[in-house]
Amino acid sequence: MGGCRGPVLSGGWRIWGRAVEGPHNSVGADTTEALTATGCLPSEFRFSSSPTMENIRQLQAQFTRERDWNRFHQPRNLLLALVGEVGELSELFQWQGEVAEGLPGWSESQREALSHELSDVLIYLLELAEKCRVDLPQAVLAKMELNAKKYPASRVHGSAKKYTEYNADNGACSSTEPGLNA
Numbered sequence: 773m774g775g776c777r778g779p780v781l782s783g784g785w786r787i788w789g790r791a792v793e794g795p796h797n798s799v800g801a802d803t804t805e806a807l808t809a810t811g812c813l814p815s816e817f818r819f820s821s822s823p824t825m826e827n828i829r830q831l832q833a834q835f836t837r838e839r840d841w842n843r844f845h846q847p848r849n850l851l852l853a854l855v856g857e858v859g860e861l862s863e864l865f866q867w868q869g870e871v872a873e874g875l876p877g878w879s880e881s882q883r884e885a886l887s888h889e890l891s892d893v894l895i896y897l898l899e900l901a902e903k904c905r906v907d908l909p910q911a912v913l914a915k916m917e918l919n920a921k922k923y924p925a926s927r928v929h930g931s932a933k934k935y936t937e938y939n940a941d942n943g944a945c946s947s948t949e950p951g952l953n954a
C-alpha cells in the first residue's frame with residue numbers, strides 16, 4: 773500500500789500523528805479502506821470540520837494579544853511574515869523533482885515539517901485578512917464563483933490554459949462584468 777501516511781496504531785490508522793475515527797478504525801481494514809484512511813486515495817481525503825477559519829482567527833488574535841504583539845502585526849509585516857513562511861514551505865519541495873499526490877516516500881518528519889509550514893502560512897494569512905478587514909470565508913466563496921464564471925467547465929475541461937488565452941481563441945470566457953476578470 774506504499775506507506776503514504778505512516779504506521780498503523782493499535783486502534784486504527786495514523787494520519788500525520790492523529791488517529792482516524794470512524795469505520796476505518798481497525799487494523800484489519802482491507803487495502804482500499806486502509807488507503808482511504810491513510811489519505812492515499814486522493815478523492816477520499818477530507819479536512820476535519822473544526823476548527824473553522826473564525827476559530828483560528830480568534831486563537832491567533834488571543835496569541836498575539838497575550839504577547840502584546842499587535843504593535844508588530846500590521847498588514848505589511850504580516851504579509852512579509854506570510855511570504856517568509858511560503859519560502860520555508862517551498863524549501864521542503866526544493867530539488868525534489870515532481871512530487872506525487874499523497875507524497876509517497878515522504879518520512880513522518882517531512883510530513884510533520886510540511887504540516888507546520890502550511891499552518892504557519894494559514895495563520896499569517898488569516899491574521900492578514902483580519903487586519904485588512906476581509907471576511908475570508910465569504911471572500912473565498914465569492915472568488916470561487918468568479919473563477920467558475922471565468923472558467924466554465926464545459927469550455928475549459930481538461931485544459932490548464934489561462935482565461936486570457938481562451939479570450940484570444942474567441943472570447944467565450946471573457947466578460948465585461950466588473951471584477952470577473954480579477
Ligand SMILES: Nc1ccn([C@H]2C[C@H](O)[C@@H](COP(=O)(O)OP(=O)(O)OP(=O)(O)O)O2)c(=O)n1
Binds near residue numbers: 892895
Ligand atoms: N511575531 C510572531 C512570531 C511568531 N508567530 C507565530 C505565527 C507562526 O505560526 C509562527 C512563526 O514562528 P517563527 O517566526 O518562529 O517561525 P517558524 O515557526 O517557522 O520557526 P523557524 O523559522 O525556526 O522554522 O509563530 C506570530 O504570530 N508572531
